Amino acid sequence: MADLAVLYDRIRPDEKMLFEALDDLGVPYDKVYVPQLQLTFDAAGKARVPWKVAIERCVGQTRGHAVTRALEGFGVKVINPAHVIELCGDKLATNAALYAAGLPTPRTGVAFDGEAALTLIDDLGYPLVLKPTVGSWGRMVSRLNDRDAAEAVIEHKEVLGGPAHGIFYVQGLICKPDRDIRVFVIGGECIGAIYRTSGHWITNTARGATASNCPVTPEIADLAQRSAAAVHGQIVAIDLVEDPDASNDWGGLKVIEINHTMEFKNSVSTTGVNIPRRMGEYAISVLG
Template structure:
């Protein structure tokens, strides 16, 4: 389209989800530009785009791009603040705890030695996670103190102070299944199961997806989690324990929805709902 764009879609890697969003924007006649975040630079000055849809996959680049564009006066979906909280698992846990939402028992330790002590208090089995990361990478199930001692000895040899912090959660026996709920503008639009033969049920690791009933309780829990971290567009991961209680695991600000879309087919068009929300944001500017 000619003329200055009303909306920018930031993405250094255009995946299936981004292609779906761009196609939805085109169908709706939105004047938008795709901006490869690797080429983006910002100097304080005139606002270039009223609204920015931030689909940058790299959390650091996504956060700093949001900060820069917010300083220019753009409305960024999601905000830098939301990206910062969602990009740090401990900060997410603190936000969920402050909002009174149910989560697995969680601890953080400042050193590998302190992590061992925290594990003694938290109990085994437990899960050790990196503070920053996705797709289940570097997530380790610790079933005994001997196993933990070996893993933490390796952790102590890593470079960088953040690598030495221990973020821990009690292992929830969920039968290899969790729930992904997508929230747009404070409204849960649907839910899907993610099931795996592995104890990690990430779609990126080959988990199977299926439809999950979106009960009023689940919708309220997911919307509350998105609100707690300040995310307008969110993928909320929920796990059920042996008693059927639903606990929030984490909230994703750069929500991936291919698995969800496979489960729901044409009944829920996530990309179109995101495009609709972005259009409303443009109209409000």
């Protein structure tokens, strides 16, 4: 058994690249398939896991958070820790942390009832984006251009039911230049960034956006590093948007969300930065 573990529930190109990077670094590590992992808590307080550090790479957020919580109980240092998953895995929690840190986001509101949500949306003004607080890859994100669209989407969410559909999280739609910016931060350092460009208003590579290199300006680096610090993120990707109508200390940049189990397969060749190797080097530093 090794001191380092990589936790996963699916081997994507990202995980293969991470395994190759760790092999190249020559660090012993265990590949841990979380769906088959069993953990026993000893009443005597004796840990029954061999690892000192683990990199959490689960696609399933609930599973990743649960295994992180469990391993932290045994004294394992997990990258990212459970409290980071809690903040980054919930867009409302992320936005609250960014707001508390004084960092710029699109105008944002939240309501907990359909009628209250309609009133909030009318007050904020159209166009708006209604998002699930938990989710990724641009799924179930709705653009609301007018009251008719708002009423239709909110009615669907109320009929679908479930606690998650009862949280109405909205943000102002930014008239961005057909792109957003994903910035990679490891150990508090901004190591690179990409543009994600698309003719669709959702600029996500999972939805067909094209990745290209984004020069890291001082404003991009500073805002990304401050955002990572706001959620205590160790290895995170920060999604920024350029707001041509905004004026702030970061040239109009605003933070959209923070990803705690970031994907990077399209970004290594684009940025010229060996992102998985940097992840491995950071894990080694935590081991040390």
